[in-house]
Amino acid sequence: MRYRVEVEGRDFEIEVDLEGRIWLNDRPLDVDMEQVDGLPQYSLLVDHRSYETVVEGEREGECRLVVAGRPYLARFLDRQRSPAQAVYRHRAEGAAQVLAPLPGLVVEVGVEEGQRVEEGDRVAVLESMKMHLELRAPRSGIVRAVHISPGAEVAQGEVLVIVTPLPQSGGTGNPENS
C-alpha cells in the first residue's frame, strides 16, 4: 500500500507491503513501532533512531501527533487513505455550525434566526477563563438556528448557531468538505 503524507511542509512517499516492510521514497527503511504503556503512544525505532509519538487526534485525512513534545500535523495527500473517513459526517447541504470552542458563559448573541450574515461576522461572545472569545460566522448565508441566549452556560463542542448558504451561493459546484 502506497501513502503520500505531508508533515509541516515535507512530503513523504511511504509504501508498506503485506508483510509490513516499509519503503521511504522507494528506499527500504527499518521501522519498529510499538504501542507503549497501553496508551495512544508509540515508540518508533526508525533505522534504530528512537522517537516517542503520541496520537492526539485523527480526522478525515489528517492525524495530529506530538513528537518529542512538539505538535505535528500529518496530512494524507491521497484522500482515500484517510484513517477517519467512515466517521466524519459531511453536511451535503453546506450548512455550517458554530461550535463552542470552550465551555463558558454566553455574554452576547449578535444574530437572530433568519438574518443574513457574511463570513467573519460576529455571531456571539463567550466568556471563558476570564477571557472574551468572539465567535464568527464560518460562512456567508442565512442564520438557520440560534440555540443560545445571553447568560447561558454552554459546554465545549455545543452547537450554538447554524448558518446555511443562500440559494445562489449554495448552487455553485461541490460543497466544501471542511
Next chain:
Amino acid sequence: MRYRVEVEGRDFEIEVDLEGRIWLNDRPLDVDMEQVDGLPQYSLLVDHRSYETVVEGEREGECRLVVAGRPYLARFLDRQRSPAQAVYRHRAEGAAQVLAPLPGLVVEVGVEEGQRVEEGDRVAVLESMKMHLELRAPRSGIVRAVHISPGAEVAQGEVLVIVTPLPQSGGTGNPENS
C-alpha cells in the same frame, strides 16, 4: 442496608439508607465519596476529614484497598453483602448471563445449549494474563445459548453463555434485585 465490615481487627457497623445517608454504629456520619481521575480511586470526606482510597482488588466478601499509601483489607462479615455478586446481571425473566470479566482466550467450554446446570457449575475457562479463570453458572437452570467455542478471543463484557431458570425454579417469589 446494614453492613458489618472488619478492617485490620476493627469492626464497623455501617448502615446506608435509600437516600445514601450513612450511620456508623448507629450514629449519623457525613460521608461524601467521589471517584477521582477516572480511576478506581476515591476521595472520601468523612465529616470533612479527607482520605484518598484506592481499590486494588475485590473478591467475594473482601476488598483490598490502599489508604494514604498503606494497604488495608476490608472484610464483609455478612457474606451476603459481598461485592462480587454485582458482576452477574439478572434479567427480569430470571435469565442470567455469563460475561467475560476480562478479555482473553477461551480455553474450555463446559456446557452445551439445552443442558441443565446447577448454580456454581463450571461453564467455561478463560485464559487471561497467563491466568486461568473459571466462569461458573450464576444460577441453576437451562443453558439457553453458548456464544463461544474453545480458541475464541473474547472482549471484556462479552456475553458468553446465557442460563434461564427451570420453570419450577423461576416461579418462587421475586428475583433478588442484587
Next chain:
Amino acid sequence: MKIRKVLIANRGEIAVRVLRTCRELGLETVAVFSEADRESLHVRYADEAYCIGPPPVQESYLRGDRIIEVARRAGAQAIHPGYGFLAESPGFARACAEAGLVFIGPRPETMEQVGDKIAARRVAKQLRLPLLPGTEEELDDAGLVEAARHIGYPVLVKAVAGGGGVGIRVARSEEELRSVIPLARREAQAAFGDDGLYLERLVERARHVEVQILADEHGHVIHLGERECSIQRRHQKLIEEAPSRALNPALRERICEAAVRLMKAVGYVGAGTVEFLLGPDGDFYFLEVNPRLQVEHTVTEAITGVDIVKEQLRIAAGRELGYTQSDIRPRGWALECRILAEDPAHGFTPSVGRILQLREPGGPGIRVDSGVSEGMVVTSYYDSLLAKLIAWGETRGVAIVRMRRALAEYRIVGLTTNLDLHRALLDSHRFFGGQFHTRFLEEHFARSEPEGEQCLAAALTAVLLDWRRRAGARVGRSEPASRWRTLGRWEAMGGRGW
C-alpha cells in the same frame, strides 16, 4: 498564637505547595473548594476539606465570610491565602483578625498602604527610591490626559488597586490614551472593585527585576536576593529566574538595599516582593510591592535553600526569622517555566479538557510543583496554570540545559499547553545569552522549528496506524490489549480474587 491547624484559602498548585510545607511542619490542614474542584489535588491532600460554593470565584474562593466560617468550624488558627483571590484583601485580613484568626500575610494597614499603587509610589518617593515619571494622585479622565503631557508618551495606564499585570494598557498618543481610559476603568472596576487609574512612563525594552523580602514582627527584615521575570506575555510572567543576569554585584547590592529600606519603612511583616524595572540604560525604578507569596518564589527557594512558606508560617506564629542576612548564601542558578493550559499558536487562548496522560520530568536539579493529576478535568473557571517546572544548576547554562531536558521529558496529553513555546524560548540564542526584555516574547516568539526526522516519525506513525487498522481488519489481527481496557475490565473483576 500557637498555630496547629491552617486553612488554605486557595486551590491548584499553590494550595498544594502550601499544604506540602504544612505537612512537613506537622500542622493540620483544612482545604476549601468550589463545586468544580471536588476532585482536585488540594482537596485530597488536606486533612479536612469543606465545600464553599459554586464554581464561580465570586461565589466560592472570594467568599471570605464562608472561608472564615469554615476556619472557625474546623478549629483552624490561621488562614494562608496563597496568591490571587483574597491574598491582597485588607478587608479579608481584618475579618480574619476579628474572628480571632491569624491571616498569614502582612498587616491590613500595610496591605492598604502598598496595595494602593499611588500610595506606594509616595512612600518610595519619600525614601528617595528611583521612580518612573508618573501620576502622584488619583485623577479624573481629564487630569490623566493633562498629566500624560508632562510625563511624556508612551505611557502605561495601570489600576491603582491592581496587581499581577492585570489590566495594564499602553497609550502611545493622547488620542490613544483618551480611548483607553474608559476601557481601563471598566476593567479595573471589574477586576478590583475600584476604577482608580494611574499613569507611568513606559520604558521600552526594560527588564523586570524583583527582590524577595522576609520580615518578622520583631523588626528583622532580610532579602533573599532578586529574581528576573522579563519573559512575559501580555504583562503576565512566563519564565522567571534567579539571580538576574542583568545585575552586577554593585547594582544587586543597591536594589536589594532599596527593597529592604522600603519594607522597613512601611513596617512590613511577612514575605513580600518589591518589584523594579531596569531600563536599558542600567537604571532601576521602583514599580510596586506584592504583599504576598508569589508564583515564582520557587526559584529563590532553589538557590537559597529557604522554604519561604515555612518562613511565612513562622512569622505568622510570631517567631523570629530562621535566618539572618548573612545566613543567606545563594548557590547556583534557577529557572521556572509556568506550564499553562493555553494555545500560544492561537493567541494564548485557554484550553480545557481532561488530562489523558501526564508524565512529569524528574532527575537531578528538577522540581515540579503541580496542581493537576492524570485524569483530572481542567475547567474554564480558574486560571490556566497547571504546574511550575523549576530547574536548578550550578550555573545559568546548566540550569538552561536542564530545563530543556526536563521540558522534553514532560508529557501532557489531552490539552494544548505552552510546553512547546517554552522549548522554543529556551532554545533561542538570545535567551541563552540573557539578552531579553519584557517584550522579548512578543518580538521573538516562534514555535519551535519542525525537525525533519520528527516529521518522518510523525508520518510513519500516521501511516502505520492506518495500515495496521486495515491489516487488522484483513487478517483479524488486533493491537495488544491496551491499558484502558485493562483498567476498564479491572473494575468489574470483583469475582476474580487476586
Next chain:
Amino acid sequence: MKIRKVLIANRGEIAVRVLRTCRELGLETVAVFSEADRESLHVRYADEAYCIGPPPVQESYLRGDRIIEVARRAGAQAIHPGYGFLAESPGFARACAEAGLVFIGPRPETMEQVGDKIAARRVAKQLRLPLLPGTEEELDDAGLVEAARHIGYPVLVKAVAGGGGVGIRVARSEEELRSVIPLARREAQAAFGDDGLYLERLVERARHVEVQILADEHGHVIHLGERECSIQRRHQKLIEEAPSRALNPALRERICEAAVRLMKAVGYVGAGTVEFLLGPDGDFYFLEVNPRLQVEHTVTEAITGVDIVKEQLRIAAGRELGYTQSDIRPRGWALECRILAEDPAHGFTPSVGRILQLREPGGPGIRVDSGVSEGMVVTSYYDSLLAKLIAWGETRGVAIVRMRRALAEYRIVGLTTNLDLHRALLDSHRFFGGQFHTRFLEEHFARSEPEGEQCLAAALTAVLLDWRRRAGARVGRSEPASRWRTLGRWEAMGGRGW
C-alpha cells in the same frame, strides 16, 4: 578522545539517569535493550536503540560482545556501564579499549586490583588503613576454617569477586562455617564466575559509611564527602543519606583522607567509592572499593550540587575535574529511599505486574529518579528497583520530614512496593534520632501501624462501592464517565475533529 555519542549499557532508572546528563551535555545517545524492555523508558529516551537479545541477562545485558558491536555500528565513542551488569568487568573494559571505545569507568587494571577483595585489602594494609581481622589470601575450605580460629567468631564469608552485598553469609561457629562454605562457593561461582571466598570478622551493630571519590587522568583526586547506608535488608542498602550522623568533623576528615589516599595509591581514574565499616566503638575499617557509579550517588549530588555522571563523562574524555577539593562545599542533608517492587510483609518477595497508576511526589527538595512509567509492565527478569526518591533539606530533620511527606504523596497502584516499609522506617524515633546500624531493619522492622481513621475510610469505601452498585442496578444510576472509558472512546473519535 572527543566523545560525541555514548552507548549506555544498562536499563531501568540508572540508564535514564545517565541519559539525562548526556542530553544536558548535548551528547548523542544509544540505548541497548533486551526483548523484555522494548517499551522501557530508556529505549524511548535515547536517540537510538538496539535490541541485543532475549530477556535473560546472560543473553542480553551481559553480552559485552553484542554491546560493543552495537557501539561500533552506531558510531559511539564511549560506553557507560551504569552499575551492575558489566560495570565491574575488567574483561569488558579491555574489550572496549581493543575496539577503540572509551569505557566510562576506571582502568581495567585498577578494576582487577580493587575487584579482587583480597588484593584490595592488601593495598589497604600497605597504606596502613585500618582493616577488620580477616584472611589475607585465597584459601581452600580447610584453610578458611583454620583462619577463622585466628580471626574469631562470628565471621562474615564473602566472595573474593563479590560486590553489592551479594552472597554474604554469617557464621557464628566453626560448625556453621563448615556448612556455609560450600553454599557460599556455589553462590559466588554462579554470581561472579569465581568461587573464591574470604573471611572478615563480623562487627555487630556496625554502621556502613562510604566516601565518594572523583579522580581524573591528570592525577587530581578529590572526595565529595561521605554517605551512610546502614539501613539494609539482607545486606542490600535500602535508605542512604549524606552526610553521616555517625561522623564528627575529625573522624570525617580521617575517613575521607584515607579514601583519597587509597584511590591515589591504586592510580584510580573515574568516579568510585571507598566503603568503610564504623564499629560501635567509633573505629572505622576499610571494607572495599566500588569502582563504578553507585545507586546512592544521588544524595551526594543533592548536598554538593555536583553532577557525578557529568564528571564521569569529563574524566572519560580526558579532561580535568571541574572541581578542586575546596570547591566542594556540601550544604544541608539528603536522604534516598529505594522504591522496590517487593513485598516486605512476605519476606521481600519480588512483585511483578502492570503499573496501573503512578503518581510521583514533587515540590520543594524532592527528586525522583524513576525507571518506570504508568502502564509499564514490571517483569521478573531484572532487579526490583523501580525508582529512587531523594529528599534534601537544610538539616537532617527537614530532609526526613520532606521524605515522609513525599512518601505519603507517592502512588504506585498495581504492584506491591516497599513504600509502606519506608514510611514505617522514616516514622521511627530511632531513625529520626540517627540511632541505627546495619541490622536496624531486621531488628526493628514493622509495617506501619494501621490507623483507626484510615480503617474507617477503607470500610466506608468498600461499603459504598457495594451499595452504589446495588443502588445503580436498582435506580438505573451509574458512576460518572471514567477515564478509561474516555480513553477508549477517544481512539474512535476520529470524526470529531479537534
